[in-house]
Amino acid sequence: MKNNDQLTDSMFHIMAALTTPQHGYAIMSLIEETSNGMISIGPASMYTIIKKLLQNEWIYLYDDSDSRRKVYLLTEKGRNVLAEDLKIRKLMIQLAEKGLEEEV
Amino acid sequence: MSRTKYIMSGGLAFSEQKDMEKLRKFSSEGWHVRKFSFLGYTLEQSESADYVYSIDYRTLDNDTEEYFELFKDSGWSLVDSAGDIHLFRAAPDTKPIYTDRDTTIEKYKNQKKPLKLAMMALVPGTIISWVISLQTAGSIHTLFFGLALLLTVLTIPLLWTALTSYGNQWKAENKKGLVILTKLLPAAAVVAAFYALMESDLKALQIVASAVIGAIVFVAFITFLMSLYHRIKVKKA
Numbered sequence: 318m319k320n321n322d323q324l325t326d327s328m329f330h331i332m333a334a335l336t337t338p339q340h341g342y343a344i345m346s347l348i349e350e351t352s353n354g355m356i357s358i359g360p361a362s363m364y365t366i367i368k369k370l371l372q373n374e375w376i377y378l379y380d381d382s383d384s385r386r387k388v389y390l391l392t393e394k395g396r397n398v399l400a401e402d403l404k405i406r407k408l409m410i411q412l413a414e415k416g417l418e419e420e421v
Numbered sequence: 422m423s424r425t426k427y428i429m430s431g432g433l434a435f436s437e438q439k440d441m442e443k444l445r446k447f448s449s450e451g452w453h454v455r456k457f458s459f460l461g462y463t464l465e466q467s468e469s470a471d472y473v474y475s476i477d478y479r480t481l482d483n484d485t486e487e488y489f490e491l492f493k494d495s496g497w498s499l500v501d502s503a504g505d506i507h508l509f510r511a512a513p514d515t516k517p518i519y520t521d522r523d524t525t526i527e528k529y530k531n532q533k534k535p536l537k538l539a540m541m542a543l544v545p546g547t548i549i550s551w552v553i554s555l556q557t558a559g560s561i562h563t564l565f566f567g568l569a570l571l572l573t574v575l576t577i578p579l580l581w582t583a584l585t586s587y588g589n590q591w592k593a594e595n596k597k598g599l600v601i602l603t604k605l606l607p608a609a610a611v612v613a614a615f616y617a618l619m620e621s622d623l624k625a626l627q628i629v630a631s632a633v634i635g636a637i638v639f640v641a642f643i644t645f646l647m648s649l650y651h652r653i654k655v656k657k658a
Binding site for chain 1: 477479484487490491492494495497516517518519520521523524525527528
């Protein structure tokens with residue numbers, strides 16, 4: 318995943334959750350709860366994406382006192398990437414909302 | 422002492438999904454997979470239960486704890502690891518371990534990794550052995566000729582497996598044309614080798630062609646036998 322690519326949905330959801338410090342399973346639970354069970358992320362996908370976000374330096378290891386449940390948080394760089402992506406997603410949501418309103 | 426039995430794998434690159442369904446079926450009959458064994462799995466008998474199985478490929482350095490804990494929290498318990506291959510099981514309604522396309526593609530990239538390494542060693546080794554054997558005479562020729570032949574017979578199934586593994590990745594990427602190509606290429610290789618066998622007067626080329634045909638037919642035959650065996654087994658149950 319190059320830095321100028323748009324985030325995948327899963328990456329976006331995980332980064333949105335990591336605006337506050339969380340460990341992997343807490344991220345999964347938060348995403349599932351927030352989306353009323355409509356969106357879920359499997360452990361293999363979760364682990365793959367955590368490694369990728371670390372590699373991109375979009376998140377960092379915030380607390381590793383429990384080696385079984387390491388806690389991560391967005392970096393400054395990660396916050397910027399998320400903010401940029403959010404802008405594009407908002408534009409598309411506006412397009413959909415506007416279109417749906419007009420139809421009625 | 423619990424009873425155990427061995428079942429063969431269809432080869433994870435070729436039939437991962439089939440293998441997982443087979444393991445589920447055995448579990449429902451009370452035979453649960455305990456560990457990976459040579460080219461297959463060892464099952465152990467206990468009470469029957471409905472379990473689903475999943476495979477992940479991953480090189481784990483030091484942070485194995487975090488990885489396995491994440492799976493455990495999600496309902497997937499580790500059955501066994503063999504190198505970079507990890508087998509998990511869960512209750513049937515558990516969410517799958519991969520939930521999006523991009524990470525599924527990563528999975529098959531990881532599956533390919535050891536095959537790529539083996540190819541990097543075997544393919545140049547095979548070519549060099551052939552070149553040396555063709556340019557030498559006497560005992561050195563005989564030695565390298567034998568080596569080249571042996572390496573060819575090893576390399577062809579490896580190339581086929583690697584090709585299939587690429588096919589798995591392309592399937593995840595939805596590149597259907599390439600997936601069909603991976604199925605046609607082995608057959609095309611046999612046809613090309615037959616042609617070389619018939620048309621060429623070069624003895625060395627004829628022997629290579631025979632080795633190619635031999636290796637592909639051998640693998641195809643084993644695969645055919647195993648799927649036949651699997652089918653008979655399923656019918657009986």
